[in-house]
Amino acid sequence: MNTDTKNRVATALLLVLLLTLSFTATSSIRSMDDQSLGPSENIHSLSAGLPDEPTPLRRAAFVSYDPSSYVDDFAYMAAVPTSVYLYNGTQYISPLIHSGGSDSEEWLISDWVDYLGVSEPVTQAISIGDFSDFEIKAIQYQIGTRLFPRIKSSDSAEIAAQLALMDWTSSTNVVVALSKDDFQDLLVTSGSATHTFDSPSIIPIVSSTSVTYGTTQNVTFTPPTSAGWMVGTFDWEGTELLTHTLYDPLGTPVDYSVYTQVFFERNTAYVSALVPLYFWYPCSTEGVWTMALQRLSQGSTPVSYSINYHPGLSQSVTVPNNAKWLNVSATWDNSGTDLNFALVNPEGRLVTWAPAESLIAGPLSSSMNVPYPSPGEWTIIGAWMNPESEQNNVQLSWSVSSLPSDLQAYLESAANGAVLASLLNAPLLYVGADAVPEITSWTLSRLGATDILLVDPLDIHSAQLESQLSGLVSSVHLLNNYSAVTHAIHSISGQHDLVVAVPIGTGDELFGSAAFSGAYHGAPVFSLTGSDNQMTTFAEETWASYFVGPEIDIYVQQRWTTRTENGWYDERIPNRYTMKSCADRFRTFAIERGAYVSNVSQEVLIFSPTCLLKVSFDRALQSHFSPGRIPASDSALASVFVNRAALHRFLFMTADSAGEALLSLYAYTEGMPFVDNFYNGYEINQIEDSLTAIQDGGFSVSTHVGFQEVFDTLTSQIALWSFSTHGTLTAAPRDPPDRPNGLGIFSLRDVDTNYGYEHSESVRDYNNDHLVNPVQFETEAIHHITRTTDDLEAVLGNIGSPIVILTACLLGGSRLPVALMEHGAVGVTASPRTVYFQPAGMLSILFTQALCEGNATGVALSRALSLVSSDFTDPLESRDPRDYANQQVLFGDPSIKLYLPDDAPRIPALNPTSLALDGHSPARGVPSVLAFGATDYLTVPLVSLGADFEYYESSNFSTFEILFPLARTVLVEPGTIQAFALSLSDSSPSINQYVRDGGTFVILGVSGNLSWSPWPLVVDTSQSGYSISLSDEGHPLVSIPNLLEETASYQGYFSSYWQNLTVLAEGSGNPVMLAGVVDSGKIAITTIDPTGQTRTNMIENAINWGAAPSLSLNSIQMNQYIIWEGDRVVITIDITDRVGVGIPDVSLDILVGNTSVEVIPLGSGQYSVTLSEDWTQGQVGTFDIVIHAQRDGYDTLSLVLVGFITIRPFPLAAIVILGGVILVSTVGYFYLRRRRDDTVSWSNKRDKKTKDERERQRQEDERFDPKEFFGVS
Incomplete structure (x- = not known):
């Protein structure tokens, strides 16, 4: 299909959606109830829905995490359509991080950069919100490119508008949702x-x-x-x-x-x-x-x-x-x-x-x-x-x-607006419930919007809002009920998935990440609280029986005698009737939202920490639904989990051992006949069955049960870990038990073997009971060792993106699954209660087989559970399931698959800045150059150069003020700066911030009053001339791509200027052109007024200058900061580019005070200056450091660090007096001790163990009687 045909199909698709979602009435306000939705077949005939695999973009976006504000939550949702979008059957995707600076985030971004590689680096990176300079530098260094634009506002509607303007040149269709930046606190x-x-x-x-x-x-x-x-x-x-x-x-x-x-x-x-x-x-x-x-x-x-x-x-x-x-x-x-x-x-x-x-x-x-x-x-x-x-x-x-009464309505509106905008490849803008913000109105006009989809599933907006919107566009289409929202989203995506979350009410909401998942899955996002908290109450009810704790006892014959888990109360954990009631209520919940499909297994992503929404709720939804928990405790971590899941098709291959798996079967089933729920017969050989399935999937498999070898293999970044062992929550029983979020303790061996055994590797099942349980046998119990979640975390870093199968008691009620996800795991299956050998082993085998056959984790687990254990959504009739204890749940996105590198080749990442998708032009919604002046001085050469620009004059300066933070370069025509003096004075802080945030600001032919300038500058107009001399010919502004001619004329010179600017050109020995790097941006100002080809060349240099590399001072450190005269001082200077990459071979001149000092290059952009003892002797006072760094093709660095070094006079008299006092005190002390016959010794008499002794003691401390910990059946 050619491009024109694709564009026509996309346009037709959107028109069909709008028409099928509206009445055919003449009013511009069109409500979309169930009767007006129209047949979805029309949409499906034009759209294949979401593709099987997304297409990666060389892009990354970061939203500053603020746990006490709602602005960042709505900002994140507004950014979703810029990071995930569907166009002509292709879903484009790139990471969108709610950045809190965690290790998990750093590992994710590292993997993303690794996937893109040197040949396909990030080409678009933006930040949203209030990042510190340190955070910006850290992110830029990691992704290898500058963050620009940096969108900053305390108003979510303004942020949404800027994002839309950043990426769209035009859009006749715009999705509008509700946002609100302040809600009342929790009322108690x-x-x-x-x-x-x-x-x-x-x-x-x-x-x-x-x-x-x-x-x-x-x-x-x-x-x-x-x-x-x-x-x-x-x-x-x-x-x-x-x-x-x-x-x-x-x-x-x-x-x-x-x-x-x-x-x-x-x-x-x-x-x-x-x-x-x-x-x-x-x-x-x-x-x-x-x-x-x-x-x-x-x-x-x-x-x-x-x-x-x-x-x-x-x-x-x-x-x-x-x-x-x-x-x-x-x-x-x-x-x-x-x-x-x-x-x-x-x-x-x-x-x-x-x-x-x-x-x-x-x-x-x-x-x-x-x-x-x-x-x-x-x-x-x-x-x-x-x-x-x-x-x-x-x-x-x-x-x-x-909670605030209207919080849910706003979150659901914004989240579903983000999903719909993503699927429609349209921008998302925000309004209040009663009014359209001015910036939203202006943006609608700028984009040429004619049709609005207003997403408000709880219908809380006013008629006044509808009236205002209808006055701005031709048609307003209302999605003002759940069914309309669901139908619109599922009709385009062709999917049946659901995303649910719970509101937090403190400003740390999970709906942003839920919206990202919804956009990726093509699924609506609902608050599980509904209008009456009925669903959440049913969910909590499923957990009640889990407050009856396990009786941790090794001997089987005592298992059934006490009112405990493992005792006679065992089968009530969880209560099957409350589980079925919960499943029925969720089915009703989905039906009420038009989201239930009876003949299709539906994936459900559940966003909530496990302490708020217990994992028994997830298990209740099995098996008609395939639930997956995103168990993040905050929105920053949630964004890491969902991004790693959505990008898994790409990130999996960055793992060092992506084609390898680990089997750690310490306690397991061997040779046991088994009949499932549907009377299918098996013989469980957990080792051989698991090994065969994984090897048939093409993976190489290593087998270890020694704790050190297991931990080491995990750190090698494998694709799959299947772990069958004993597990418990805490070292000692607690009432109620520590679940969810117990410590998590599991069994391994102190010395490695391939598998656990009762006698030897050749005699694994010594007593022929088909259960391999090493702790029951004294010869093996001495090698039994436990490790905790904390132990594992202490040695793990980034473990890649593995899928983990935990076949063990209780670990699903511990911190272990979440900890594994924080380190990179994309899916973890585990049970929050005791599980039993045969059915748990069978479940593990069935799950592994389904996974290695290409099924997603959610489907694989649902199928396995329906065969082996309880299905609460479609229970067996007139008989009990084979097992009730398999309460395994899935932590992670249920769409995750196990990929083999040879079968899933690398998908090239596209440059978003080269895409043009019907008005969606990533990073080019606002031209890269904004020019303002009064004549065609700038426009003529810009047109001849083919530059992407817009031109402004004083009459439309207000538009310039809105757009210039999004443009990479601003050019000012000679002689016109005074015309904007009043406006610029008002905008001076914004211009300063624009430059510091990475923008390039170039003023040509300046003269007269510069009081508006954020940087101290004074122009003396008494001198003019027709030729200049270049002071820094290697500077890119005067040399790339054109070497600036010296025949240019100038009017005036800079009689004083900011010390951190570099003189690039002089006229009659006075500075006439200044430039400098200010934080991440650049400023150039000149009195030169070029004409003809010189003008064109200078303008071409100026519009290319922003992308030219710069020299920056990344850090400067001294070996000591309290300096006495006569001290030796070593100063280490780190010179990098603007993203933090060290630059070698720099011509670096350093002045300390007025004295030039020798600079020694250390390599990788580091340089050393040594102030010898002779230098500091007699040099008492405070000294500035002047740094001047040059390298051809780089912006010159000129920097003055005022009062950087203070050298103090040596305090000889004070030292002599203090020494005398210490001497007298010491002599007196020993004299008195000697008179009392006390032993005087300088040695430390504490008993010190050798390293070997400490290790033996540690091993002894870790040994325990297994009877105290693990139940066996």
């Missing part, structure tokens, strides 16, 4: 209450029933209103298998048991005493409860049961709309007592609890915290679990923090 309300237990007692009920196969036996009971908790025990003689389901008075199942657990609990081969059926639950709702019992084999079973009601308390708390936190704390004064607490939502559902007496009893305090609780009357339930005939006073306190 609080309350408290006191409750007293006065000699309460447990109320028991004892009875019996009979359970017959084929029928459900319902045992009903009504707890007394005084009860807070109930504990039921149902027992029977014999080993028949019974299961149960407990229903609350609302008919909601809240507790249960499953066959796969009861089988072991009623089997004397596994337990010493048969385990009854238990329930243990708060009295969350008043009324009749039902215990439904089922027998799983023929016959009848008599069952005796008891139900104990524990004395309780109840307290209601009102939660308003838009709540972010409900925080409850409780204290009591009777020591040694156990109190349970629970929080019940207005619908009567248990959302969270603080269960006591799991592992550690009697803390005298407790707390519960619910993020994003639904509005209404919540109930705090408390219960005294071991009541005495005593009093117990309970103090309850609670607080509710609320």
